[in-house]
Amino acid sequence: xxxxxxxxxxxxxxxxxxxxxxxxxxxxxxxxxxxxxxxxxxxxxxxxxxxxxxxxxxxxxxxxxxxxxxxxxxxxxxxxxxxxxxxxxxxxxxxxxxxxxxxxxxxxxxxxxxxxxxxxxxxxxxxxxxxxxxxxxxxxxxxxxxxxxxxxxxxxxxxxxxxxxxxxxxxxxxxxxxxxxxxxxxxxxxxxxxxxxxxxxxxxxxxxxxxxxxxxxxxxxxxxxxxxxxxxxxxxxxxxxxxxxxxxxxxxxxxxxxxxxxxxxxxxxxxxxxxxxxxxxxxxxxxxxxxxxxxxxxxxxxxxxxxxxxxxxxxxxxxxxxxxxxxxxxxxxxxxxxxxxxxxxxxx
Amino acid sequence: xxxxxxxxxxxxxxxxxxxxxxxxxxxxxxxxxxxxxxxxxxxxxxxxxxxxxxxxxxxxxxxxxxxxxxxxxxxxxxxxxxxxxxxxxxxxxxxxxxxxxxxxxxxxxxxxxxxxxxxxxxxxxxxxxxxxxxxxxxxxxxxxxxxxxxxxxxxxxxxxxxxxxxxxxxxxxxxxxxxxxxxxxxxxxxxxxxxxxxxxxxxxxxxxxxxxxxxxxxxxxxxxxxxxxxxxxxxxxxxxxxxxxxxxxxxxxxxxxxxxxxxxxxxxxxxxxxxxxxxxxxxxxxxxxxxxxxxxxxxxxxxxxxxxxxxxxxxxxxxxxxxxxxxxxxxxxxxxxxx
Ligand SMILES: Cc1ncc(C[n+]2csc(CCOP(=O)(O)OP(=O)(O)O)c2C)c(N)n1
Ligand SMILES: [Mg+2]
Numbered sequence: 001x002x003x004x005x006x007x008x009x010x011x012x013x014x015x016x017x018x019x020x021x022x023x024x025x026x027x028x029x030x031x032x033x034x035x036x037x038x039x040x041x042x043x044x045x046x047x048x049x050x051x052x053x054x055x056x057x058x059x060x061x062x063x064x065x066x067x068x069x070x071x072x073x074x075x076x077x078x079x080x081x082x083x084x085x086x087x088x089x090x091x092x093x094x095x096x097x098x099x100x101x102x103x104x105x106x107x108x109x110x111x112x113x114x115x116x117x118x119x120x121x122x123x124x125x126x127x128x129x130x131x132x133x134x135x136x137x138x139x140x141x142x143x144x145x146x147x148x149x150x151x152x153x154x155x156x157x158x159x160x161x162x163x164x165x166x167x168x169x170x171x172x173x174x175x176x177x178x179x180x181x182x183x184x185x186x187x188x189x190x191x192x193x194x195x196x197x198x199x200x201x202x203x204x205x206x207x208x209x210x211x212x213x214x215x216x217x218x219x220x221x222x223x224x225x226x227x228x229x230x231x232x233x234x235x236x237x238x239x240x241x242x243x244x245x246x247x248x249x250x251x252x253x254x255x256x257x258x259x260x261x262x263x264x265x266x267x268x269x270x271x272x273x274x275x276x277x278x279x280x281x282x283x284x285x286x287x288x289x290x291x292x293x294x295x296x297x298x299x300x301x302x303x304x305x306x307x308x309x310x311x312x313x314x315x316x317x318x319x320x321x322x323x324x325x326x327x328x329x330x331x332x333x334x335x336x337x338x339x340x341x342x343x344x345x346x347x348x
Numbered sequence: 349x350x351x352x353x354x355x356x357x358x359x360x361x362x363x364x365x366x367x368x369x370x371x372x373x374x375x376x377x378x379x380x381x382x383x384x385x386x387x388x389x390x391x392x393x394x395x396x397x398x399x400x401x402x403x404x405x406x407x408x409x410x411x412x413x414x415x416x417x418x419x420x421x422x423x424x425x426x427x428x429x430x431x432x433x434x435x436x437x438x439x440x441x442x443x444x445x446x447x448x449x450x451x452x453x454x455x456x457x458x459x460x461x462x463x464x465x466x467x468x469x470x471x472x473x474x475x476x477x478x479x480x481x482x483x484x485x486x487x488x489x490x491x492x493x494x495x496x497x498x499x500x501x502x503x504x505x506x507x508x509x510x511x512x513x514x515x516x517x518x519x520x521x522x523x524x525x526x527x528x529x530x531x532x533x534x535x536x537x538x539x540x541x542x543x544x545x546x547x548x549x550x551x552x553x554x555x556x557x558x559x560x561x562x563x564x565x566x567x568x569x570x571x572x573x574x575x576x577x578x579x580x581x582x583x584x585x586x587x588x589x590x591x592x593x594x595x596x597x598x599x600x601x602x603x604x605x606x607x608x609x610x611x612x613x614x615x616x617x618x619x620x621x622x623x624x625x626x627x628x629x630x631x632x633x634x635x636x637x638x639x640x641x642x643x644x645x646x647x648x649x650x651x652x653x654x655x656x657x658x659x660x661x662x663x664x665x666x667x668x669x670x671x672x673x674x675x676x677x678x679x680x681x682x683x684x685x686x687x
Contacts, residue, residue, distance in 0.1 A: 047621040048549035071519035071555040072486055072547055100485060103520065137401030138458070139408055140469040142484040195398050195616060319682050323469025324458030325406055330678035 019192025023165035027172030042094025074104035113156030149290030170213030224254035287315035309348035414610030421583025431479035433489035487520035516547025534599035565602030
């Protein structure tokens, strides 16, 4: 069982500008071209190209034998992915929204995630479960959740959460090649979709050809000396916005994009907080019993004395995500709340 | 394939009296007028370009234009004491079941005066006064319908529950579990499957192993019928028998109605996947029914105009109320998590 992949930073020659969704598709495409056992299945992944453009163009290139529209039967088709993986295929299976885990969770956490363990390592489930997460566009309480803390809590599946085009492609290739089930969670707000609020960092230079982003390695996306902000997904973008604002006031923010939740790169977090002595966690998921507590414990398990101020958490305050815009923006970790938390933390 | 209830030949359309027929038309027009108004305001301020999260009515918007005959025909047999569980595409059933248009519109506009004080939105309309609910998770309205039916019977009433899904949702486990349990316990439920031929971009032929979900009803021991041609009177007649069966304690019935998704799956859907688009306008059930009624001498132009004027007035009142209502206070975002 591989825990951390070998970094294959083979520095491909040229690059091109892609949105996160196109970079994700390019990763899938490279693997489908390379490995005939890779298939993609889910709802509206064929002619529609994925509701969030996760599969645009794949049907044309690989045909309906390998890019399959399923009935709205998540238990059946996620289970099908598991069975196919057990028999040596490498299926990528899309759960349209992470919120829909409710109808198919048993296949995910009791089967996909446990078979390797229960078989004493004799049976592998090399599948990828892709799923869209996140709010900010008034889709209400059943279509806006992140839920990565829930997936990461349940043992036996890796969980990756790319925030940008480069990581989207590299993590996709790494996920498909991994011999474990990998849950690949993409935030709708980082995909660069033309019909959502524009996000400047959702389009970027991406190397052509294959490369992987190692699963289990966080990235310091902005070095700084005063405070560490540990975050992921769309919140990375909001935090980088805030870091720019605060730099003008002489507050130097280090921003860590976790990229993987399982395995979690605790080293990078510890190294950073060891340097700054201040920790803010920004997480769009529910606050209690989740990611932000886990990051805080990563420090306190080792040495609470590293912290010169209490850990601040900016997360969903344990509220279903409201529909109405002003309510939704009040509970999401947006720039205003992130900035206030950082200022409070560094002033202590 | 049509599976009819044994011993129940399909009644002729002429069995309905004039006022009932015009009443069905009136309900359909009210629904369409509401959907058109929401559509207008949905697109009014999404620009520049199209940003789904922007505007007076943000988020996903699944409108039910074309599916009016199903809701009008079924809900004609209900009172506000009966319950309806609907889907992500709920407006037609909400209106046909008598939901207050102002509170409904205000919820869709995210206002404090809305049914859920702006917390729910268009896929999450809950109205205790008409026992109406809906869910954005497909097929998940079926299981709670069983519980409402159980409670109604337990309380010694003859109240019934109508549970709605799309044909796409009929491939979900919750659908099948619910049919079995309702049949087993003879619960007073009318299961309605709206077959609009599409589950987002996937045609029925690519999602469903049987020609009719009536077959599935029958396989669980439930009398079931498939109603063709989006025909409001056929729906009305079939539903009258189904509701009567439920009220009489004879258990559930399943009605699948072959209906029409006149617009996209959600607003903003370009429907590039849809080969039948050219035929769609001619299948619009409202002009068709208007022609039928006028040929029967039941609806002259003046009356038809009056019906649409009344609908417009009611809808515009509701929408104006919504727009003039306050937005919720962000400080109260955490209200209502617990009782
Ligand atoms: C469990 C679940 N899976 C997927 C979805 C996404 N989704 C929303 S509507 C829809 C299509 C539903 O088709 P159908 O039941 O035929 O209803 P229609 O939209 O045609 O009214 C899908 C796949 C969902 N809401 N819930
Ligand atoms: Mg449908």
